[in-house]
Amino acid sequence: MIKQNIPLPKSNIDPHGLIVGQGDFQYRVNSHWGLLDAQKTPVENCHGLAMDSQGRIVMVTDHPRNNVIVYNKDGKLLDAWGTQFPGAHALRIVNENGEDVIYLVDSGWVLNRNWDGKSTDDWASPYNKVIAQSGFIAKLTLDGRLIYTIGHPQTIGVYRPDQPFRPTDIAVAPNGDLYITDGYGSDYLLQYDANGRYIRHWGGGDNANPAHNLKNTHGIEVDLRNPQDPHLMVSSRAERALKLFELNGDYRGAIDVAGAYIGGPVFSGDHFFAPVCWSHIDGKNADDSGFISVFDRDNRVVANLGGTQPEYRNGVLQPMRSTWDVFNHCHALCVDEDENLYVGQWRANQTYPFKLERL
Template identity: 25%
Template sequence: MKGNEYLFPHRLTRRDFVKMAATATAGLALPGSGFAEEKKEPVRIGSGYHTYELVEDWGKLPAGMKYGHGCGIIVDSKDRIFVTSRSANPCVAIFDPDGKLLETWSNDFAQKVGYTTAEVADTAHCLYWNKEGDDEFIYWTENVSTNKEGPKKGKRVYKTDLKGKILYQIGNVEKEDSTSQKFDWTNPTDVAVAANGDIYVVDGYGSQRVSRFDKNFKHIKTFGTRGKEHGQFNTCHGVWINTLKGDQEVYIADRHNDRIEVFSPELEYKRTLTGDVRNPCCFYQHKDKLFIPDLASRVTILDANDKLVAHLGDGKDKPDNSKNPSMFAAPHALTVDSHGDLYVVEWVPFGRPRKFKHTPQIA
C-alpha cells in the first residue's frame, strides 16, 4: 500500500482539500480555540462626523519614566506632539503621530530655564505653539511654586525655540535685561498670540487679571478682578485668539464661572458663552471648529458660530472615569494634528496623554 493511500484510504479530490482548508481556517477564529485571539473592538468616542477612535498605548513612556499631573500638549508643523506634566523625568516628552518617542527633556531643559527638574515639575503648566514667519516657538506659563521655604519659583511666561532655549522671559525674573522683564503676576496659567504678534496672558490661578503686550512684550493693557460680572473672572484659566469668524476675537475660559468670555483684541467685552461648556480650561482651533477641554470630564467642540457640535467622552460622576478608555476624567489641555486627530492630556496623577484618531462615521 502506498503511503498516501494509508493516510487517506478514500482518495481525496481537489474539492475535498478546499473544504478541509476552509474548515481549518474557520476553526482558527473560534473563541477558545487557542489558535487566534478574538479581535478587540476599538474604543470610540463621539458620533457621526465627530467620531474618534482611541489609539491604544499611544504616548507610553519607557521604564523608569512617568508622567505627573497632565499640564500642556501642543503639536508643531511636523505633527510632533509635545507633552508636559508635573514630572521631573521627563519634564517634556516629544512623540511622533504614531506614538514613537522622539525626545525627552529633563536635566538639560531644566538648566536652560534656570531650575532644577524638581522645580520645573513643581511649576509646570500650559504650552502654546506659534509660527512666526518661517520659525516656530513655544510659549510656556509657570505656576507659582508650592515650596514654602526659600525664594518662590515660577510666575513666569517665557518664549523658547523648539529646543527649549529661552529667548525672552517676563514675570518673576531675578533681573531685567534685553531678554528678561519683571512683571507682577501672582499665578499665570495660559498665553496666546495674535496674528500681529500681540501676546495675551491670563493670571488664572491668582489675580484674575488679563494682560496684553505687543510682540516685544511691551505692556499695553491689563484688566480684571475676581467676580461674576463681565470683565471679572473666577479662574480665567485659558486664552485663545479665535479667527473662525474672520476677525480676531479673544476667548477667555472662565473656568469656575462655567463660561467663555469673548473680547475684542483691544480687550473690550463682546459677549458670553454659557450652557455648552463645563469648567472650560483652554482652547484649540482646527479648520472650522473650536475644541475645548472641559475639566469636568469631557471635551466640547463648537462651530464657527459658537454652536455646540459635540461633547466627547463625558465621564462626569462616573467612578471609573480615570480608567475607562472611553471617558475623560479631567481634560486639562488638548491639541489637534494636521490629520484631524485629537490628543488630550488630563489633570490626573498619571497625566494620561491619549490620542484619538479621527474616524468619521458617515451614514
C-alpha cells in the first residue's frame, strides 16, 4: 500500500522534471505540485478540475472524507469541504452576476462500505470497490452552499424509472443553458435552462443513424472559438471520438481520435486540450495508458503529452497511444493564464494532481 500517496506511474520512474509533448506544446511535469497530507486531506480519484475567478484551482474527488479541495497555483491547500457528493465526478465554475458559482456533477458511483478489498471491475458485484446509485447535479456557491439540484429525469417524465441516470459532465452556454452528459447512465445529453428546467435531450444508443449515438459520453464543452458559430463538442469515449452538435441538438459531425478513449475538451485560445483515459492497445482499453491530446483550431491533433507524436497520412490521423512514462489514466484538466496545465487522474493510487509547466 502506498501510504504517502506519492505518484508512482507504471514505469516506476519519478516523472518530476520529465519533459512531455512535442513541437510548440512541451511541458515539464511537476508530480509533487499538489501533494497533501493523506491523513488529513485524502483523495480517491482526482475527477474534475476548474479555476475560479481568483485563480484558485478547485478539484473534486470521490473520497468520502472531502469532496472538494481548493489549491492556490503553488499547490498549497486553501480549503477542503463536502461529504455530500460521494460520486463527485466533474465541475464547472461560472461567474454569474459578478459571483462565482459551482456546478458539481455527482456520477452516482460511490465507494462501497462492503468492498471485499480486491474487486475493482466487477461492476455488478455487491462487493465491488464502487457500486452504483443515481447521480445528480448540484449548483453551489463557491463556499459550498446549495442553490439547487437537478435529479433523475424520471421525476419529470423524461426517463423511464428503469433508465439509470449517472451524469458525467456539464457545460454552461453563454445564455446560461446547461448541457449534461449522462455517460454512466443512459448516454443521453440533456439540456436545461439556467434555472434547471428541462428543455430537451438527445443521443443515447438507439438512433436510426448511429452517428447520432453517444457511448460512455464523458465530457462536454461549448466551442466558442468562432463567436458566430457556437456549438457543442462532446466526448463519446467508448467510440474514441468527439462529436459535434448544434446548441439545439442537431448533429453536425465527429472528430475521430484514432484509438484514444478521450474526455471532453478544455479550450485555451485557438487550441483545446483533452484528457485521454486509456489507449486502445491489442483491441482493448489498456490500463495505465493515459495521455493528453492537444488540438488546433482545425480540430487536428498537434501534440500528445505523455503520448506518441501525432501523425496524419492522407489527412487521416494514425493510431495514438501512451508512451508509458508518466500518466495512469488522465481524467480532467484545467489551464491557467500562463498556459500551465493541472491534471487529475482516475485510478492512480490516490495520486494528487500534477502540474505541467509550459516551456
